[in-house]
Amino acid sequence: MAQAIYINGDYFSREDAKISVYDHGLLYGDGVFEGMRIYSGKVFALEDHLVRLYESARAIALNIPIDISAMRSAVEATVEKNGLDEAYVRLVCTRGGNQLGLDPYRCDDPQVIIIVDKISLYPEKYYTEGLDLITASTIRNHPAALSPRVKSLNYLNNIMAKIEAIRAGCVEAVMLNHKGEVAECTGDNIFIVRRGRLLTPPSHAGILEGITRNTVMELARDAGIEVVEETLTRHDLFIADECFLTGSAAEVIPAVRLDGRLIADGKVGPITKQLNELFRAHVNR
Numbered sequence: 001m002a003q004a005i006y007i008n009g010d011y012f013s014r015e016d017a018k019i020s021v022y023d024h025g026l027l028y029g030d031g032v033f034e035g036m037r038i039y040s041g042k043v044f045a046l047e048d049h050l051v052r053l054y055e056s057a058r059a060i061a062l063n064i065p066i067d068i069s070a071m072r073s074a075v076e077a078t079v080e081k082n083g084l085d086e087a088y089v090r091l092v093c094t095r096g097g098n099q100l101g102l103d104p105y106r107c108d109d110p111q112v113i114i115i116v117d118k119i120s121l122y123p124e125k126y127y128t129e130g131l132d133l134i135t136a137s138t139i140r141n142h143p144a145a146l147s148p149r150v151k152s153l154n155y156l157n158n159i160m161a162k163i164e165a166i167r168a169g170c171v172e173a174v175m176l177n178h179k180g181e182v183a184e185c186t187g188d189n190i191f192i193v194r195r196g197r198l199l200t201p202p203s204h205a206g207i208l209e210g211i212t213r214n215t216v217m218e219l220a221r222d223a224g225i226e227v228v229e230e231t232l233t234r235h236d237l238f239i240a241d242e243c244f245l246t247g248s249a250a251e252v253i254p255a256v257r258l259d260g261r262l263i264a265d266g267k268v269g270p271i272t273k274q275l276n277e278l279f280r281a282h283v284n285r
């Protein structure tokens, strides 16, 4: 089946799916987005992603031209049209615009784009052996400058840290906040296990409140594991019993090394394994 990309209610082939070079999404990273997974033909946690999208939009005073229920229908129709059972959905809302100036109030043509595409998964080896992480020297955006709770099109902060990770031979980097506390990774949330408890930085540490993060916290609580949102430092990661990351693309992925040091014995821990299995069962994978 040919790929059908949704732009403002119409469908285009990949070659013909185009928007203006004057769009402020391109010129200034002015817009918001979501990344979602399709499992067995259905978008996982669609409602949660839509709520986060509209909240991100509100936070940057962007009026998405269709309401949440029309957006839900648009996503479902695009997913159906593309006919992929296991795939990824990228939903993008830009500010639009047809002038070079910064003024968002001169933009009256926001663009809604929905792309369904094959998903490129992390190699299975990362799940069995665990990731190697570094701590990025790029700190996460200060929440008072641009809140990490907004899933905006401006990902340069994350990209700067990702560059550091890749140059160090890693796929992910831990990002600290302006106070030196652990925030999250460039495209994933972070958890540790310490003495049987599951710990993760709170929202006010300056993180994206991941949908996978929420799901994993619920699954852990249902399994009788104590879950605490608590301020963490790099020290806590060094002395953790287990560490893993969560994200729509990564799901639950273990991390076994930080800045060249093993986390515990450097093996994937039992609670990480359990939560990975619970998550996969939850999404029917």
Ligand code: PMP
Pocket (backbone or CB within 6 Å): 035, 158, 184, 185, 186, 187, 188, 189, 207, 208, 209, 210, 211, 212, 213, 246, 247, 248, 249
């Ligand atoms: N943090 C950041 C910075 C992200 O970009 C993402 C999404 N890739 C996440 C965390 C994980 O969020 P979710 O579980 O909703 O995919």
